[in-house]
Amino acid sequence: MTTPTRIAVVDDQEVIRAGFGTLLGTQPDFVVAGTAADGSEAVRLCRDQALDVVLMDVRMPVLDGIEATRRIVTDSGPTAGPRILMLTTFDLDEHVYDALAAGASGFLLKDVTAERLFDAVRVIASGGGLLAPTVTRRLIAEFARRRPAGDPAVSLGHLTPREIEVLRLIAGGLSKPEIATRLVVSDETVKTHVSRLLGKLGARDRTQAVIAAYESGLVVPGASHDR
Known part of the structure; x- marks a missing residue:
């Protein structure tokens, strides 16, 4: 029997945490192992739980999703630990580059359909990356703008x-x-x-x-x- 994918949902809005958690819980290959209301809670949750995928909001109080992602990746190492799937309201979110550079595996819009959500979690859990074309273009533009000359x-x-x-x-x-x-x-x-x-x-x-x-x-x- 296939081991279920263990997921955490991190968002400062309770209705979003509950909504995503309920949707994910309908799938036999998913287990919602925990939720968190801010990045600091998310970091603690990842230290306490064996997780495969974390749905992480970008903007949160106490500790935002980008810094939480950076700390989770630092704790677990670059090739271990949970995959981080960032949740955002806009596909051209200004923090795309920073989140991916921190170690996120992809982005997902909060108004995503249920089937797209399920597919995204499975792709991320299997080691794939998830970047919409608009996000990819944004990422490339940021590389062009930020990359320093030299080595x-x-x-x-x-x-x-x-x-x-x-x-x-x-x-x-x-x-x-x-x-x-x-x-x-x-x-x-x-x-x-x-x-x-x-x-x-x-x-x-x-x-x-x-x-x-x-x-x-x-x-x-x-x-x-x-x-």
Whole structure:
């Protein structure tokens, strides 16, 4: 029997915590293990509970979702601990970049449909990243604006040429089947490459790998990327 995905819902509005918790509880493969009303409570909850996914509001009192995410990732390490799925009212939230840089795996709008919510949690739990196209464009724009000149923040010298090629395609938005088709290899081979490059980068998912691709200079914001 498959182990259920353990989830926490973090939001300062009780109606949202209850609503998301009730929806998630309808799924046989989900367990809502706890809720929190602010980022500080979320950090404590993640220390006390074995969680797989945390739905985290961006704006909260006491400690906001970005700083809470940063502390949770620091506590658990870059490749362990729960995946963080940020909740926001707007898909162009001004804090997108900061949240992803802190270690979040993706964003989800609060007015999401039930099925989209379920799919998002399953994607995040399986190690995937979740970025809507508008969020991706925002992220790239922020990289272009914030990235300082000089030496890259991340080195890819420890990746093989094939792993670098796969990373470039991931950053271009291609799925595993699309990468397999592009490279004329099997899906399983792509999965192996992705797993190895994530391990070498210390990245917990594809979203964090994309950030590494930009910070290393492998992908240049604003440049044209052949798909």
